[in-house]
Amino acid sequence: MNTDITYLGRVINVNSGSVEVEISKEIPSAAPIINGRLYKIGQIGTFVKFPVGNLTLFGLVSSVSNTPASIENIEYEPNYGSRFLQVQLIGEKLGNDPFEKGIGTFPTINDEVHLVTEDDLSRIYGVKSNGFIEIGKHASSENLPVYINLHNLVLRHSAILGSTGSGKSNTTANVIKRILEDNQGSRIVLVDTHGEYASAFEGKAKVFRINEKKNPLFVPFWMMSFDELSFFLVGRTEGQEKPEDKQLREKIIELKKVNCSKLKAGSVNPDYVTADSPIPFDIKQLWYDFDRELNATYNSGSDQIPANECLIEEGDPKTFKPASFTPYTTLNAVPYKSKRQTMYPYVGKIYSRIKDTRYSFMFNPSNYADADSANDLDDLLRNWIGNSERLTILDLSGVPFELIDISVGLISRFLYDSMYWGRFDDYTGRSRPLLMVYEEAHSYLPKSERTLNVYGYARKAVEKIFKEGRKFGIGAMVVTQRPSEISETILAQVGTFIALRLTNSGDKNTVQSSAPNNMNSLIELLPSLRIGEAIVVGEAINIPSRVKINLVEPRPSSNDPDLSKAWNKAFVADENDYKSVVLSIREQKVESKPKK
Incomplete structure (x- = not known):
């Protein structure tokens, strides 16, 4: 097999965590062309394979050097180039069986090592099937879609992480859209604290807002403990x-x-x-x-x-x-x-x-005020998780900041209780699971017991979903730019990480400590990811990957303003400007218009 065009080299050292590979001197180029496609040898984050009889082991390149790490004082030829690779093993494939994460058999000294081609990756990632959604394209190939397991993504919980401007909102909207497109019975509740997502799901979601005439948001005070x-x-x-x-x-x-x-x-x-x-x-x-x-x-x-x-x-x-x-x-x-x-x-x-x-949405909930009102909590559940749109956006942008903690906690506890006590009913619970998505989670799910205006009501309710929700059909996804500030209990229960660019070392270290141990080389790439790229690791994906996330249109209203265009236009305010702004501040209504 060392005459195959994919032949890379041989194994020279094996330990429980990694394998060291010496690249063959006979390889004519550092960038061979295989089946019309250029492959660069030794790129960090690329895959290699180890054929062992009918078993094929797969690994991830974590480092490259021109001297072997396992042998000291070795003489090597000048200009021989970077010919030694450190590889972390990630999974195996037996014959035509599906790829499985984890290693049952390790390679041995002098075993052959081969490049992983696009065809190999296609067989690992498979074709789209029920229970899988496409999240994007593999970073090394625009033709290779990457699929994630929906069951594990939802019920084993997930996190979308990334610094501001990295593409976090687009990734969240993309995942939700894919779920809605491929699953006609899906149910998603998105807790949107900044009111960003209604624009991305216009006509495809039921949006509840404070002071909205069509779908006003009410969280009756008597639901509180x-x-x-x-x-x-x-x-x-x-x-x-x-x-x-x-x-x-x-x-x-x-x-x-x-x-x-x-x-x-x-x-x-x-x-x-x-x-x-x-x-x-x-x-x-x-x-x-x-x-x-x-x-x-x-x-x-x-x-x-x-x-x-x-x-x-x-x-x-x-x-x-x-x-x-x-x-x-x-x-x-x-x-x-x-x-x-x-x-x-x-x-x-x-x-x-x-x-x-400001608290009218709690103390004066139209049709929910008392026992003589037109509606009861079953009406609230039908509106939130039983509507025909399947995606419910709870826009909390009009909620006073000091009430975000209690509001999110109340919503989460109420929906968890509905799934728990209705777990055996045909129309909810285990028979119809629910995904909760928490945008800007760091602002109300902190790791500390108490911070300014956050007293842990939301954190306790959401932690309960992460710890116990799977059994009752409720899963959760946290979306945050500061994973280092998120509750450690929540991160410990996350099964799948979709991590975009993270430049803060504390945030990167938090992801590194929470992700699988053998994924350190991928996590090290986080600061260098391009906008819209993500490292996807965990239970929902067959093989940890660097993925280019699909671009969503229309987009959430979280993109940057066009500063050059805006600042190129001269502007002087007239006497009517800013009146609507002040009115919005006073009435806490984002869409208020100046009164004539």
Whole structure:
């Protein structure tokens, strides 16, 4: 076989991690032409093969030198060139069987080494079939498509990583489009914190936005757990339980029990209702009741019950009108001041939160406000994961920054719970898996316990999906430019990495420590990748590869502006310019127009 045109050389050293190869002196050129195609010998990241009988081993070139690493003080011929390769073994192929990752048999000294041709790679990557999607073309060949296993990509979880401007958004949009094109029963929820992806999926996705007339985004406050709601309303720290927290918990349970028999999705036994149960309740009534207890006056100093109130006028919770009472006296006489002052620190906080219009998507969710509303949580699920478009984009660009953490956590926990409790139903759970895509994940899934405005609610919910979601049919993909800032628990559960250019050494080292150990040579290429190129390693791809990602049109609105064109035009603002900008800032509406 050393007369074959693909013959490269022989094995001179083998260890558990790599194989050293001496290139034959008889090779006439460092760039032989095989079947009309030019191959460059010794390129970092290219493949070689080791025929061992009916078994073929495959490896990846990790380094090139003109002296062997395994032999010291060897004399070599001048101008002999770079004739020694370090190769990392990655997989094997027995006869006509499919390629398998991992090595069961190692090559031995003097075994032959051959170039891997495009035909060899075609047999490894195979042809497109059910359960596979094309992600792009092999970096060494524009004619060689690269396919990834959809099952492993989704249910074993994945990550798309890359510095800003490397093509990360295009890669995310490309993967989603390929899934939608080839799988008519697919379900994807994209958490889009910057509102970039609606333009790439116009007419092919259901987009929910705050203040959108057609598909407004609502995340009802009563879906929160008690820890989440009490933290957001009054700043209660998780794990603490002051007397006013106990009173708040009991009032929430009381109000939820009022509605538990009137729910449109089915009545709930009051004995099962807790402060964490996702049951609607009237939060304005909660404020009203506490305010009334706090400010009521009584005609008895000892028996302060509603019958003894010195009431002037009933209030109206719906309009935030408090009840009015005869003012108490400073003397020990009628009317007496209320003794129920426990909730004094909380009443004002609750009022200010509910009245803040930025939080209307939570506190005033049209058709989801209470048990008498038109919709229940089953309507929310049908809108998010049961719609005909199959891709749902939850545009959180209008969500106040301090609410991103809780909002993402709430969405994730709710969808996880729906897949868990519906895991045996025909229309959801294991019978119809769901992919969650988290864009800009570093901003709300940090590795540290607590950072500015991020308290770990999203991180805990998403970590649960990564750790347990596979069993219930829910997979996840994180998209980030800073993998070094992402939760280590999440990265540890990632089965497939699609890593574009990463110039930061900390980010590269994070990927290197999370990726398979024998892929170090590929990971070292990350800083030198071209825009739109990615290193794909992990469970979803047969053989780790450098891939040119397909370009998506229309593109997500994350591309750079044309600075030269913009700055070549002279501009002076007139008196009407910037009014719409200021209005958008004030109303938190990206598409606001100036009022005439």
